[in-house]
């Protein structure tokens with residue numbers, strides 16, 4: 057591609073041009089680790105690294121030209137812009153030929169439920185015989201190529217590249233989780249969606265957004281990214297006041313004013329069922345997902361697909377066969393041999409913890425023992441709130457280590473302890489394995505152990521370089537099997 061095409065597009069952002077208009081660009085990147093001959097490299101001052109500092113090294117790697125935000129030497133062909141992140145979004149859209157225009161695109165944001173919605177969307181589309189891709193926290197599945205990405209929402213270039221691959225390989229749809237960070241940093245700015253979903257909004261990520269208003273504004277920005285005929289599917293119980301010109305907004309929730317009204321939710325150990333009042337009549341919905349809150353996630357996906365033209369009864373039928381996502385209300389069947397239930401769940405916000413424990417309360421007459429911690433280097437303010445919620449709703453609270461990410465685990469635990477309700481039954485055990493073992497040992501017949509906060513995650517991250525393999529399900533399973541082999545049963 058000739059750089060002049062890209063220059064035209066960037067015009068409103070350009071401060072200075074210091075390059076030949078006839079340069080040919082065969083690749084674009086903002087990451088030096090993937091630069092090759094013919095690359096247009098986008099420099100930016102990031103949160104942890106300033107890639108303007110490595111411009112000479114990247115030039116030697118073969119970069120043809122640079123997009124920069126700062127003054128750099130004339131020896132490097134460059135275009136200086138006011139904002140490299142916006143430039144990256146614009147360039148990525150153009151360079152990869154706007155593949156989103158030919159795909160059914162589904163973007164979900166919200167504090168909790170994004171992964172569940174995107175995986176359910178993938179499942180239903182597959183059941184309808186469509187091929188496509190998804191990206192998000194647990195995994196990226198780009199036309200069958202499955203891999204983990206450190207970000208819930210990758211960079212603009214990666215997303216557009218994956219969308220282009222999806223289209224080239226004959227895919228029809230692309231579903232993705234859209235984090236508030238990504239919305240704020242223009243990672244999805246040049247994408248347009250057929251369906252956007254807003255699951256809910258409660259406290260999280262205020263280390264980054266600082267205020268809840270900023271966080272909410274970032275999330276709501278997804279509505280601006282709809283295609284002209286696109287549909288926003290919004291949880292009315294959290295966003296009752298969203299208006300946006302002529303855009304189609306479809307609401308869902310328990311409030312009778314919503315377009316899709318959730319009623320009579322019943323959850324048990326084999327799934328959840330509820331009545332959904334829709335513009336097409338009342339329907340009974342059954343899902344294998346346990347936890348009443350999943351009625352919201354399921355409804356978001358049903359409403360989105362129905363509103364773009366899929367048959368409601370067929371969508372509801374396809375939902376039935378979805379088995380859920382790794383580490384989300386995952387029951388360990390072997391625990392039953394000890395007379396107890398053990399559940400792994402990714403709840404790591406105050407709201408998610410409350411919802412999961414309340415769901416468990418409906419499922420069990422026994423005591424609920426919760427093991428959890430909080431991640432380091434992220435929203436410290438939610439820690440005491442998590443402590444308060446767990447000690448309010450659980451019978452025994454065991455505070456432990458999550459991913460400290462360089463923070464002292466003792467300090468994180470102490471932040472959580474500040475919120476614990478006085479006189480509630482609680483323990484703090486720094487070693488996560490020991491905490492899980494203690495919870496399972498304390499459980500009597502009929503009790504439930506909830507191991508929360510890390511879900512599918514395979515590693516505990518102690519600092520930038522020290523990761524240890526730690527998957528809650530595997531650790532809990534080992535402990536349970538060990539107890540079964542020793543002939544232990546929870547009859548106490």
Ligand SMILES: CC(=O)N[C@H]1[C@@H](OP(=O)(O)OP(=O)(O)OC[C@H]2O[C@@H](n3ccc(=O)[nH]c3=O)[C@H](O)[C@@H]2O)O[C@H](CO)[C@@H](O)[C@@H]1O[C@H](C)C(=O)N[C@@H](C)C(=O)N[C@H](CCC(=O)O)C(=O)O
Pocket residue numbers: 086087088089098100101102103104105106107206207208209210211212235236237238243
């Ligand atoms: C704070 C934050 O949001 N950081 C994200 C952001 O980084 P950044 O733009 O500040 O980039 P940086 O790491 O400082 O590097 C600056 C530039 O130098 C480049 N670089 C860097 C090093 C190098 O050797 N060579 C090189 O070229 C980088 O590619 C980048 O272009 O943009 C990058 C590309 O999209 C992300 O990978 C990076 O995620 C970091 C790893 C991160 O931890 N992000 C978290 C906070 C985050 O974004 N999380 C949300 C989900 C949250 C949730 O829902 O739980 C997410 O969407 O993942």
Ligand SMILES: Nc1ncnc2c1ncn2[C@@H]1O[C@H](COP(=O)(O)OP(=O)(O)OP(=O)(O)O)[C@@H](O)[C@H]1O
Pocket residue numbers: 166167168169170171172173193208233255256349350352353383384385401402403404407408409411412511
């Ligand atoms: N609709 C919901 N309302 C409240 N809590 C929910 C909802 N859906 C899921 N959860 C809780 O949030 C946890 C994470 O679910 P999921 O992975 O689907 O959300 P997410 O938004 O993708 O999270 P993250 O962005 O942190 O990856 C679940 O394990 C459950 O505890």
